[in-house]
Amino acid sequence: MAMAAAAPLAMALPASAKNSALSFMSAADVGVAGANTTEALTPFEHVTSYNNFYEFGYQKDDPERYADKLTVDPWAVEIGGLINNPKTLTLEDILASVDLEERVYRLRCVEAWSMVIPWVGFPISALLKQFDIQGGAKYVRFETLYRPAEMPGQKSLFSGIEYPYVEGLRLDEAMHPLAILAVGLYGKTLPNQNGAPIRLVVPWKYGFKSIKSIVKIELVEEMPATTWALSAPQEYGFYANVNPGVNHPRWSQARERRLPSGLFSRNIIDTQMFNGYSDQVASLYSGLDLRDNY
Numbered sequence: 001m002a003m004a005a006a007a008p009l010a011m012a013l014p015a016s017a018k019n020s021a022l023s024f025m026s027a028a029d030v031g032v033a034g035a036n037t038t039e040a041l042t043p044f045e046h047v048t049s050y051n052n053f054y055e056f057g058y059q060k061d062d063p064e065r066y067a068d069k070l071t072v073d074p075w076a077v078e079i080g081g082l083i084n085n086p087k088t089l090t091l092e093d094i095l096a097s098v099d100l101e102e103r104v105y106r107l108r109c110v111e112a113w114s115m116v117i118p119w120v121g122f123p124i125s126a127l128l129k130q131f132d133i134q135g136g137a138k139y140v141r142f143e144t145l146y147r148p149a150e151m152p153g154q155k156s157l158f159s160g161i162e163y164p165y166v167e168g169l170r171l172d173e174a175m176h177p178l179a180i181l182a183v184g185l186y187g188k189t190l191p192n193q194n195g196a197p198i199r200l201v202v203p204w205k206y207g208f209k210s211i212k213s214i215v216k217i218e219l220v221e222e223m224p225a226t227t228w229a230l231s232a233p234q235e236y237g238f239y240a241n242v243n244p245g246v247n248h249p250r251w252s253q254a255r256e257r258r259l260p261s262g263l264f265s266r267n268i269i270d271t272q273m274f275n276g277y278s279d280q281v282a283s284l285y286s287g288l289d290l291r292d293n294y
């Protein structure tokens with residue numbers, strides 16, 4: 001498959017974007033249903049300055065201010081658990097083994113704001129299929145780097161969550177073609193505040209599932225514990241599928257604020273079931289009570 005350069009997106013980048021350009025297949029050519037929403041992109045400056053990355057603080061602008069300190073090169077990801085050939089791969093090893101694609105996805109945060117982001121990455125399945133997965137593996141567990149010296153939020157008493165940040169997917173969810181590991185956005189390598197150098201993006205789930213700065217991926221038999229479900233189990237579940245019909249105990253999930261949004265034009269839109277990816281993913285959940293499995 002031919003790799004196209006990122007010309008149109010690169011032109012949209014502000015001069016301050018200092019990350020390296022990537023080569024990838026453009027979303028329009030990817031040929032995966034749902035890979036390329038045509039909604040207006042959230043501008044780069046909003047995508048990179050309004051973030052949740054508690055390792056750097058809980059204010060939306062903390063990650064942009066403090067994440068620069070994070071060393072993302074060298075980087076390695078340990079891949080293990082129920083596989084017959086566990087390995088630790090450098091980021092370069094991983095990138096050499098996959099083809100990068102652009103995916104233009106809606107990102108819907110559980111806090112009821114959303115963005116449209118042009119990611120660059122590859123399906124998780126492209127990585128997992130390189131491993132000899134044992135029959136007992138039912139879930140995939142992901143873990144973020146734990147490095148308090150560079151991640152000040154990990155030392156904070158007020159963070160509200162425990163570290164390292166951990167997340168998980170059912171194995172069939174992880175193998176879905178829309179579930180990706182992203183290494184870039186807007187045509188360049190990920191800014192640190194967005195989860196450099198490699199993060200999960202699962203567009204039909206609330207944003208907290210999309211764990212950043214991953215150092216460990218494990219195949220496991222039991223549903224793994226996940227950070228926000230550990231912190232407030234009545235409020236955040238394992239599944240976390242975007243669902244306008246099931247409210248958060250403290251606020252409605254029926255609508256969302258699409259960024260950019262201002263004081264006078266809040267840009268409020270209806271939230272869609274599975275964040276608009278029902279046609280692609282609803283079948284993963286047939287027979288599952290989505291109210292109980294929030």
Ligand code: MTE
Pocket residue numbers: 047050051052053054055107108109110144165193194195206207208209210211212213
């Ligand atoms: N991953 C880690 N390690 N730490 C975090 O605090 N926040 C999550 C998710 N991944 C978070 C994380 C939440 S709540 C959201 S909404 C998304 O990252 C935000 O991604 P973005 O900042 O790139 O928009």
